[in-house]
Amino acid sequence: MSTSSYTTPPAANPHPRLRPGRYGIAVAIAAVVVITLVASSLLNYVYLDTIPGRTSLYGLLAVALIALGTYIGVRAFTRDRASRRKHLIRAGVLLGLGTLLWLLVIDIFVFTQSAGPVVAAICALACLPTTAFGLFVVRRMDRNEKEPWRLVLVAAAWGAIVATSLVIWGETLWEQTAQRTLVPGPGLDASTAFSAGLLEELAKGLAVVLLFLVMRNDFDDVVDGIVYGAAVGLGFNFLESVAYMTNLYGIFAPEGIGWYAAGLQWYGRQGLGLFFGHTTYTAFIGAGLGIARQLPHKRQKAFAIVSGFVIAIAAHFSWDAWVQFFPIDNTLFGLVEIHLRTLIMTGPFTAALIALLIFGIRYEAMGLVDQFRKEAATGSGAILPEDVPVLASPWRRLKQRLRAFQRGGLRAYFEVARLQSAQLDLAMERWHRERQEIDMPLEAEDALRQRVIQLRHWVPAA
Amino acid sequence: MLEQAFLDVLLLALKFGAPRVVEFGQTSFSLTTRGQSIRLSAAVSSAPYDQVQTLYRTLLVFATVAVLILAVGLVEFVHFEPPGQTTGAKARIVGVFVYDPATGTTLGTDRSAFARTEEFAAVVDWSGLPANLTVDARWYDAFGSMVGRIGPSTPAQLGNFSIVPVKVPQGLHHNLPGNYTFVVERLQGGVPVEVLARRLVLVERQ
Numbered sequence: 001m002s003t004s005s006y007t008t009p010p011a012a013n014p015h016p017r018l019r020p021g022r023y024g025i026a027v028a029i030a031a032v033v034v035i036t037l038v039a040s041s042l043l044n045y046v047y048l049d050t051i052p053g054r055t056s057l058y059g060l061l062a063v064a065l066i067a068l069g070t071y072i073g074v075r076a077f078t079r080d081r082a083s084r085r086k087h088l089i090r091a092g093v094l095l096g097l098g099t100l101l102w103l104l105v106i107d108i109f110v111f112t113q114s115a116g117p118v119v120a121a122i123c124a125l126a127c128l129p130t131t132a133f134g135l136f137v138v139r140r141m142d143r144n145e146k147e148p149w150r151l152v153l154v155a156a157a158w159g160a161i162v163a164t165s166l167v168i169w170g171e172t173l174w175e176q177t178a179q180r181t182l183v184p185g186p187g188l189d190a191s192t193a194f195s196a197g198l199l200e201e202l203a204k205g206l207a208v209v210l211l212f213l214v215m216r217n218d219f220d221d222v223v224d225g226i227v228y229g230a231a232v233g234l235g236f237n238f239l240e241s242v243a244y245m246t247n248l249y250g251i252f253a254p255e256g257i258g259w260y261a262a263g264l265q266w267y268g269r270q271g272l273g274l275f276f277g278h279t280t281y282t283a284f285i286g287a288g289l290g291i292a293r294q295l296p297h298k299r300q301k302a303f304a305i306v307s308g309f310v311i312a313i314a315a316h317f318s319w320d321a322w323v324q325f326f327p328i329d330n331t332l333f334g335l336v337e338i339h340l341r342t343l344i345m346t347g348p349f350t351a352a353l354i355a356l357l358i359f360g361i362r363y364e365a366m367g368l369v370d371q372f373r374k375e376a377a378t379g380s381g382a383i384l385p386e387d388v389p390v391l392a393s394p395w396r397r398l399k400q401r402l403r404a405f406q407r408g409g410l411r412a413y414f415e416v417a418r419l420q421s422a423q424l425d426l427a428m429e430r431w432h433r434e435r436q437e438i439d440m441p442l443e444a445e446d447a448l449r450q451r452v453i454q455l456r457h458w459v460p461a462a
Numbered sequence: 463m464l465e466q467a468f469l470d471v472l473l474l475a476l477k478f479g480a481p482r483v484v485e486f487g488q489t490s491f492s493l494t495t496r497g498q499s500i501r502l503s504a505a506v507s508s509a510p511y512d513q514v515q516t517l518y519r520t521l522l523v524f525a526t527v528a529v530l531i532l533a534v535g536l537v538e539f540v541h542f543e544p545p546g547q548t549t550g551a552k553a554r555i556v557g558v559f560v561y562d563p564a565t566g567t568t569l570g571t572d573r574s575a576f577a578r579t580e581e582f583a584a585v586v587d588w589s590g591l592p593a594n595l596t597v598d599a600r601w602y603d604a605f606g607s608m609v610g611r612i613g614p615s616t617p618a619q620l621g622n623f624s625i626v627p628v629k630v631p632q633g634l635h636h637n638l639p640g641n642y643t644f645v646v647e648r649l650q651g652g653v654p655v656e657v658l659a660r661r662l663v664l665v666e667r668q
Binding site: 255356 | 521527532535543602638645654
């Protein structure tokens with residue numbers, strides 16, 4: 001496609017001269033996160049002097065590099081083409097350095113001590129395809145306007161690295177205190193479950209909140225919220241799976257059943273529990289934020305956001321606190337019981353989430369169809385009346401792309417895909433504007449319309 | 463409000479079966495379901511119902527259930543950690559020593575770390591406890607599983623059972639590594655309500 005013949009139009013909603021107040025909130029949250037990280041790591045190092053304590057201290061630099069790289073990378077896409085490449089390279093270098101440093105710290109101070117770096121690497125490799133599959137499915141759930149891969153991956157990376165870092169420190173302190181003060185048994189289990197539910201969901205949820213505040217143009221509604229939340233959960237689940245697999249391998253290897261123990265963990269977390277556990281919990285936080293995105297009143301927005309967090313915390317708590325009341329027999333029927341346990345304990349939450357998702361997809365689709373028709377009625381040429389039934393159906397959109405592929409190969413396929421994507425962006429912009437949900441100027445909509453018209457010149461009539 | 467929310471959840475279920483676009487006039491139309499059209503009056507239908515409110519109310523219903531779950535968790539916590547259960551009694555843990563299962567005796571000096579191949583046991587002095595208490599002593603491993611216990615009974619009856627060994631889990635050759643917790647507890651109604659003494663021990667990986 002000859003896109004180089006014209007200047008890339010500005011992003012959906014170009015920056016206003018004065019940034020909205022939500023950017024200030026995002027900066028405040030980020031500052032609190034950084035201060036918490038620094039304070040708790042220093043405290044851990046001074047008072048605990050354990051492996052997590054050292055990890056937390058040495059890992060700070062990695063967390064800072066990843067945070068900075070993420071910010072530069074995400075913002076690069078709202079800049080003009082000339083400076084975008086420079087910012088993306090900077091972001092890539094920072095993210096690469098941060099990731100390497102983090103893996104180094106983790107490997108040396110945690111995994112190596114329990115099972116060695118080779119086992120840690122094998123466990124990580126085993127979890128990669130399943131997590132990638134999970135991210136692929138989660139992103140595909142948004143049938144109308146898929147979220148950019150860069151943001152989905154950023155969400156997963158934050159879930160894996162930043163959220164787990166926050167959790168290690170908070171949970172270590174909680175556990176140490178509870179172990180020294182409470183009566184061992186169900187009370188201590190409940191306390192630990194409260195700790196996991198509260199701290200882990202808050203840590204994961206912060207990433208979704210920051211996306212909601214900073215990347216508003218790519219955070220349209222409940223569907224987007226569920227996608228981002230689930231991506232954060234999948235990232236968290238990835239690193240937790242690697243940690244548990246490696247740890248259990250280290251524990252049971254002297255008994256000759258190390259790989260069996262690690263394999264069971266892999267199946268429980270990356271197979272059976274891929275969509276049931278952390279993915280479901282954090283997706284509820286995203287759902288709350290996504291619904292808040294479209295609510296008119298501040299009070300309702302606050303209730304929706306808090307509700308998302310409360311549901312996530314309760315779902316997580318119920319699993320951790322009550323899983324012991326669902327014993328697994330040491331027989332062949334135990335295999336059935338493992339599946340039943342997940343289905344009964346987490347299934348209802350996942351089903352509730354799917355209900356929100358299905359309704360959200362249909363609601364979004366209807367809103368977009370409404371806007372397709374209204375845009376077609378203006379006669380601007382961006383969306384033609386005959387485009388409406390095609391754009392309204394993901395299957396028809398796919399058929400149109402495949403027809404283009406038959407006519408003109410991959411190039412034609414992608415040209416049509418870009419056009420469809422731009423038309424969907426325009427309809428989404430119109431939808432938010434009609435609902436008075438955006439704080440950006442009208443020029444953004446005109447720019448999108450012009451982009452569609454320009455793209456149409458390169459695409460033969462379908 | 464709550465009733466409205468439950469109606470909306472019901473409505474949400476109906477929507478999955480029959481979503482459709484309902485047109486009003488020639489240019490403007492509202493997006494409702496067949497079920498929703500029944501519920502809305504004619505006067506209301508001229509001002510389209512915002513379906514985000516349905517999502518919002520559904521979320522509130524889920525949140526209400528979530529609050530109930532957390533409340534049950536809190537009740538469970540209070541039941542097993544009842545406040546005000548302090549008798550002032552303190553048990554004395556003499557120490558944790560290497561244990562010889564053949565003779566049933568302990569060896570060496572008090573330690574706080576053991577290799578996983580070593581068997582070990584705690585020694586409790588029951589003599590300082592009031593005679594009317596019901597007590598026991600337990601070992602928990604790093605996974606929270608009970609791996610050794612004596613009691614429950616009165617301190618006098620437990621006087622001859624001062625050694626509480628850790629048992630290797632069935633099917634394994636050695637103790638699992640991690641932090642072990644030894645507690646002497648006071649029981650009430652069969653439920654431990656107070657820790658009279660506590661000792662943490664590390665079983666090393668290597």
